[in-house]
Amino acid sequence: xxxxxxxxxxxxxxxxxxxxxxxxxxxxxxxxxxxxxxxxxxxxxxxxxxxxxxxxxxxxxxxxxxxxxxxxxx
Numbered sequence: 205x206x207x208x209x210x211x212x213x214x215x216x217x218x219x220x221x222x223x224x225x226x227x228x229x230x231x232x233x234x235x236x237x238x239x240x241x242x243x244x245x246x247x248x249x250x251x252x253x254x255x256x257x258x259x260x261x262x263x264x265x266x267x268x269x270x271x272x273x274x275x276x277x278x
Contacts, residue, residue: 222268226266
């Protein structure tokens with residue numbers, strides 16, 4: 205069996221939850237923007253769940269759960 209090159213990239217996935225009072229899309233963008241401050245080389249953001257906080261029958265906050273992948277540095 206041939207040994208694989210160590211130059212091939214490896215990616216790590218983390219889950220974050222963004223919030224917004226505007227929309228799920230805004231919540232997702234907030235999650236990515238916040239994560240970008242501490243994670244380098246973000247590659248893919250996958251929305252896996254959306255929900256909202258309801259108060260007195262009205263939506264008052266949107267939450268978007270996002271899986272973020274970034275290049276793993278060894």
